[in-house]
Amino acid sequence: MAEMEIVVNSLGRRVPKRIGKMSFKPFTGAYGRLPEGRRYAPPMKARWDKVDKIVGGIEEAIKKVGLKDGMTISFHHQMRNGDHTLNRVVKTIAEMGLKNITLAPTSMFPVHNEILPLMRDGTISWINGGSVKSDIGRAVSRGELFGKPIIVRSHGGRTRAIEEGSLHVDVAFISVPVSDPFGNANGVGGKHPCGALGFPWIDSVYADKVVLVTDTIEEYPLSPISIPEYRVDYVAQVEEIGDPKGIEFGTTKITTDPKRLGIASTTVDIIEALGMIRDGLSFQAGAGGISLAVVKFLHERMVDRKVVGSFALGGTTEFVVKMLEEGVVKKILDAQAFDLKAVESLRENRDHVEISHYHYGNPFNMGNAVNKLDFCFLGATEVDTDFNVNVNTYSNGYLMQATGGHQDASAGAKVTFVTCPVARKNVPVIRDRVTTVTSPGETVDIVVTDAGVAINPRREDLIKRFKESSISKGIKLLTIEELKEISYSAAGEEPLEAKTTDEIVALIEYRDGSIIDAVWRVAEE
């Protein structure tokens, strides 16, 4: 690895200011970096012939856009673990003998394990953005790939990086369920609908070249229009873009564990104790067992209290769709479907509104949706006593999870809840120091565990309201330090700690582009 210059950022984390020729800005606070400069300006171009843009397949598209060694290509993950497009494109690139390509995906899933060999043989030489999981996550964590750290970004942060030009995409390969012959495309039609196309919108605006990949071409003009023809160079027709069943990967089952149900129910009690079960409320609940249970309980509480919310922000699940259909919330703002009910609702219901992730959570524009949230419910692999949250690495040091919208929602919402068990087997979840910081403690307000609740001392307003409420009487309010003690006790005498080397394998970018933490290579066992 190239020579590094390491500094300590405002959270006390060791991060690089420089690695070889790459320089970085250390994190200085959730609102520490101001926008600077101008938006990236792609080349002007035109297409005057009236011939459609359909090309026979990926190889032809790659040739036509002039993809070359060393370029950056992007992908989105609206099909999640059902995506076929990333693998297909990367394998074609390998067959064509291209080398030294940078991947700029929005995220990657276990389905993408099969291109791991192409990350070892020099076809793919870097991952800039998104996140890694599964085999690729393990290989990155062990320092087996690339010789320089991959960059991990939030959903909103990635749109910021593309707009300001710090992430430059030469060719975006945008998988779409249906397109017309000229490139108007959406995610609600076709054979394999995936719902909102919130991720690739930014790529369609700023990539120098845009290739749609689809298995369904319908007549012009296709509507609704999520990706407009005027940004599309080619439409590559393939047999199957993927398997929409994979959309529901790891996200759709409500928890049945009584402890986790208790966390969810306590969370809703706290919302009520804070006086926030009220008309016009807004929230974001991601996927995952506890979050889904929170939504279910919140739904019931709102019905009970005859309260109508203004909007739910998605990632969207059937539980949120049900709230819309029953009039418990007025709108859904949806950038990503987490199940097929969400896809159907977006297609049919005009109050289910598609937005891009640029709209969802870009910190450097004039208004995003996360800033309008009353509360969000987020998960954690670890929380430290300064309320910093880790969702990227496991406590053994392995980089296995995406940032997702964690940084965006936590920075935006009036009240950010983190729901997690106090310990997982021998892992103390509440601890002195998280393995990796994903979201800074200043953006995290209330930690709800099965052993009690801690409110960030920065939020005296919330502590006061909590204590004044009669509803909160049955809820055990602790300090984060007390919660930590319980956590270590529950984890037993040999709490898991990561063993790492002095080599950096990944950088966790904060949504504003500064480096909030580094992920260090896992030491050989």
Next chain:
Amino acid sequence: MAEMEIVVNSLGRRVPKRIGKMSFKPFTGAYGRLPEGRRYAPPMKARWDKVDKIVGGIEEAIKKVGLKDGMTISFHHQMRNGDHTLNRVVKTIAEMGLKNITLAPTSMFPVHNEILPLMRDGTISWINGGSVKSDIGRAVSRGELFGKPIIVRSHGGRTRAIEEGSLHVDVAFISVPVSDPFGNANGVGGKHPCGALGFPWIDSVYADKVVLVTDTIEEYPLSPISIPEYRVDYVAQVEEIGDPKGIEFGTTKITTDPKRLGIASTTVDIIEALGMIRDGLSFQAGAGGISLAVVKFLHERMVDRKVVGSFALGGTTEFVVKMLEEGVVKKILDAQAFDLKAVESLRENRDHVEISHYHYGNPFNMGNAVNKLDFCFLGATEVDTDFNVNVNTYSNGYLMQATGGHQDASAGAKVTFVTCPVARKNVPVIRDRVTTVTSPGETVDIVVTDAGVAINPRREDLIKRFKESSISKGIKLLTIEELKEISYSAAGEEPLEAKTTDEIVALIEYRDGSIIDAVWRVAEE
């Protein structure tokens, strides 16, 4: 006026290559200029507080955006002759003592006559883009204003100019029928809906600052979203944005004149003679008496022949809405309402799809709607024997009409029809030389008049198909020269000719940014 360097462009028109410090590209053909350089890159900015963007009125908005002497401000004309916003903003600017402001409207209407004094006193020192009419048109034509030529652009051309940065907007004042407190806005809600917001979309993307002006603020999140909050700096609340009745200005009455009805009916016969009454057909019909009649007759013919069209491109009228509702066309692509039925249909019908004028007709992007047209029906004040069309000036030399989508649709459609009477009183409509060229003859295919039809000899394919058809038997096919002779005869012995000086008062930009013609100052009578 500053020193000029005049050249002759490819249509034989005298145009400036340079006026003082301003330099221009002469027109070299409808597809003569290639896109160059990169898109305009507005400054990066952010808004982190969670306070809404509502300001008490225009003056406060002007102060907050920091409008200064010499800056450029833009407006759109979706409210057409019912617009109150342009006048209100300009008068406020005058009251605040600002000077030397450039107006960059999409178009202007007689309602804007009342700011003419502010164009004489130095408040407004130039009009860059859009078009002028009525009193302002007369004052410009007489050389009374600005001391340099105004720039007249097509709808698509204006979006090209903004994206490439040749028209830079410091502050866009975007009048919207309804907005939420953070700037998500549309044209289908509110007290005074105007329909599609196709014009200001480009301003919202590229203006350095964006102010919405509205009389109706509804709760967040407003949908549908035509202008997204993430581009909006402030929302200025006013009492009334305008009078939607003004939308129907000069556009909505079908002709009752038998001659003009004959032109319309002949046009539909020609379409059938060319074999173009077929499933999947697409067309654009503007407003204006003959065009509306063409739509009505086309509708009847399509029903009669059991043909279903793919889409109608708007400016949208009730006549086109009726085709959609009866299933005679599958979709409407709509950038501008010409009547209130169009507004209602856009609100209610999912197959009535809003698009921007960037999507409608920008020549320098990767796909616009005009390129997908089978045919368009356009008007003319004059046509010359090379099929060049004038819609900007009257034959007395006065600049009184907008380019509108004329250049865009004529360049895009497979077959461009120009429908006009052969003469208007003492004005020969078909003539040796048009007073001003708006659209070049190479983009104009068939001229239909009450005295006969001429097909552009460049289109041998159309002439052949026309002659081979039995349907065309009753239609008098002439050469354009023959039509010209008839035209001069009909106009009588003293045909109107413009008397102009050697001073340029306006430049007609072609959609690609080159100068297709100059408008010369009208000589004192």
